[in-house]
Amino acid sequence: MERTGSIMGGRILSAIIPVGLGLIAVILGNFPISFLGGLVPPPLLVLMPIYYWAIVRPDLMSPFWIFVLGVLQDLFSGGPPGVWAASFLVTYSLIDNQRDMLAGLSGVGAIIGFAICALVACGAAYFIVTVYYWHFPPLAPVTAELAMTVFVYVFGVFVLGGIHHRFVGPLRSDF
Amino acid sequence: MANGGWRIARNRGGAQLPLALLLAFAIALILIGKAQSNLFDQARADMTDFASPVLNAMRAPLSGVNQWIGNIGHVFAVYDENIRLREEVARLRQWQNTAIVLDDRVKRYQMLLHAVPDPALSSVMARVIGRSNHPFLQTMVLNAGTDQGVKPGQAVIDARGMIGRIYLAGHQTSWVILLTDLNSRIPVTLEPGNVQVIMAGDNSGAPALDMVSQADRPLRAGMQVVSSGDGGLLPPGLAIGTVVDDNGVFRVALLADSSSSEDVRVVDFGKKAEAPPGLSQTDLPAVAAGLPPAAPPPPMTERAPAPVAIPPGAAPLPPPKVDGKPGTAVPTATAPVIPHNPAQSPTSDDAANAGTNE
Numbered sequence: 001m002e003r004t005g006s007i008m009g010g011r012i013l014s015a016i017i018p019v020g021l022g023l024i025a026v027i028l029g030n031f032p033i034s035f036l037g038g039l040v041p042p043p044l045l046v047l048m049p050i051y052y053w054a055i056v057r058p059d060l061m062s063p064f065w066i067f068v069l070g071v072l073q074d075l076f077s078g079g080p081p082g083v084w085a086a087s088f089l090v091t092y093s094l095i096d097n098q099r100d101m102l103a104g105l106s107g108v109g110a111i112i113g114f115a116i117c118a119l120v121a122c123g124a125a126y127f128i129v130t131v132y133y134w135h136f137p138p139l140a141p142v143t144a145e146l147a148m149t150v151f152v153y154v155f156g157v158f159v160l161g162g163i164h165h166r167f168v169g170p171l172r173s174d175f
Numbered sequence: 176m177a178n179g180g181w182r183i184a185r186n187r188g189g190a191q192l193p194l195a196l197l198l199a200f201a202i203a204l205i206l207i208g209k210a211q212s213n214l215f216d217q218a219r220a221d222m223t224d225f226a227s228p229v230l231n232a233m234r235a236p237l238s239g240v241n242q243w244i245g246n247i248g249h250v251f252a253v254y255d256e257n258i259r260l261r262e263e264v265a266r267l268r269q270w271q272n273t274a275i276v277l278d279d280r281v282k283r284y285q286m287l288l289h290a291v292p293d294p295a296l297s298s299v300m301a302r303v304i305g306r307s308n309h310p311f312l313q314t315m316v317l318n319a320g321t322d323q324g325v326k327p328g329q330a331v332i333d334a335r336g337m338i339g340r341i342y343l344a345g346h347q348t349s350w351v352i353l354l355t356d357l358n359s360r361i362p363v364t365l366e367p368g369n370v371q372v373i374m375a376g377d378n379s380g381a382p383a384l385d386m387v388s389q390a391d392r393p394l395r396a397g398m399q400v401v402s403s404g405d406g407g408l409l410p411p412g413l414a415i416g417t418v419v420d421d422n423g424v425f426r427v428a429l430l431a432d433s434s435s436s437e438d439v440r441v442v443d444f445g446k447k448a449e450a451p452p453g454l455s456q457t458d459l460p461a462v463a464a465g466l467p468p469a470a471p472p473p474p475m476t477e478r479a480p481a482p483v484a485i486p487p488g489a490a491p492l493p494p495p496k497v498d499g500k501p502g503t504a505v506p507t508a509t510a511p512v513i514p515h516n517p518a519q520s521p522t523s524d525d526a527a528n529a530g531t532n533e
Contacts, residue, residue, distance in 0.1 A: 032305030
């Protein structure tokens with residue numbers, strides 16, 4: 001009985017962690033403070049847990065949660081509502097279709113895989129904003145955000161991997 | 176690496192909403208947001224109010240770090256910049272002298288003409304506690320909100336010029352949409368020439384000039400940009416920047432640097448214009464020059480422009496210098512200047528009479 005309760009608690013915790021980390025990433029990524037004097041835009045932190053767990057554990061990072069995280073990203077970033085929600089869902093559809101290929105990447109290839117998905121997310125957001133305002137925003141800030149996101153992912157993937165190994169994976173031993 | 180060496184789960188969850196349906200929701204959200212742009216505003220304001228203690232606490236150390244990082248690039252150009260700044264200071268001192276002379280002259284003319292003064296602008300001093308530099312949104316967060324009288328639409332300025340305007344006000348915090356932001360469009364006036372245009376931000380460092388109403392009045396680099404006050408949105412005459420030619424596209428080099436502003440003023444333009452203050456005898460040029468006050472004049476229906484009395488021994492005002500070139504006069508509407516005559520001044524000095532003619 002005690003073991004059953006422990007397993008149930010572990011399942012809930014493992015289900016919460018990816019989305020919880022996504023929420024933390026939304027808050028950190030949109031905190032209105034710049035550590036680099038505003039020289040570069042902040043990285044798109046929330047895309048990292050979305051990408052990671054959409055590949056590794058899609059049952060824990062479902063389209064519904066991606067939609068929720070996208071709406072929160074819109075809310076916290078101050079931009080038009082729905083832009084990042086739609087962009088993340090478009091990115092998820094790519095990940096969903098290419099999951100086996102993306103999961104098989106390693107080393108630099110894994111970074112390139114993430115970079116392609118980040119490019120799709122930023123490109124989709126750029127397209128939506130262009131249509132929304134009927135005006136081409138400058139490409140430089142989006143490009144800088146993309147570069148920052150990929151750069152931070154190089155280090156962030158180790159953190160995500162560590163959390164997954166330590167908390168998420170072992171608690172869901174049925175996968 | 177991407178999967179951390181972990182086994183990939185195949186279970187995608189049977190109860191998930193279809194991706195296409197969620198995508199349709201997202202698109203619907205975009206359309207609703209387009210129709211009702213303040214959809215998330217209250218939530219954003221509450222959120223920023225909630226986070227304001229943390230933002231206030233982190234502001235000071237991060238400000239120091241940001242300044243240090245921002246100054247790294249300047250270290251290698253200190254000598255050249257020093258020379259350039261010396262030259263600029265010398266040139267600006269000449270402009271300062273010109274401005275003081277002209278300001279004094281304008282005040283005298285306004286007094287003589289009984290001009291209605293510009294409305295007094297009340298303002299709220301606020302501190303920048305956060306900056307958001309997203310690709311599609313450039314904002315800053317201030318530590319003043321509706322509790323301090325800040326309202327959406329008010330202009331935000333610093334010591335150099337206009338930065339932006341309030342677009343979201345919480346109780347203790349407010350968000351400023353910068354002039355460079357994609358959503359920023361304000362009516363401005365270009366001087367000289369009084370050319371009315373729209374200044375539109377496009378997330379680049381220099382907003383573009385749009386919708387030139389007077390096509391026969393060509394724009395040129397160097398024109399001064401101030402707020403026009405059209406539509407009552409912003410107070411007129413707020414300094415904004417200078418027109419620059421960017422490969423054939425006219426843009427505005429802003430005077431204020433929003434990335435380094437720490438303390439700003441939120442200008443309240445909702446206040447109605449004040450009635451012109453009554454002049455006292457000490458305000459009049461004749462009395463200020465040591466002459467006795469004039470008797471009240473008879474009622475007048477129409478009068479010529481008031482002459483300015485020049486005290487004995489005082490030379491007429493020299494023509495101000497423009498751009499450091501002596502003898503280049505600034506074209507201004509001047510009243511006739513007559514030499515001072517002590518015998519006539521008590522009765523015929525219109526300047527003295529002007530103050531008692533209310």
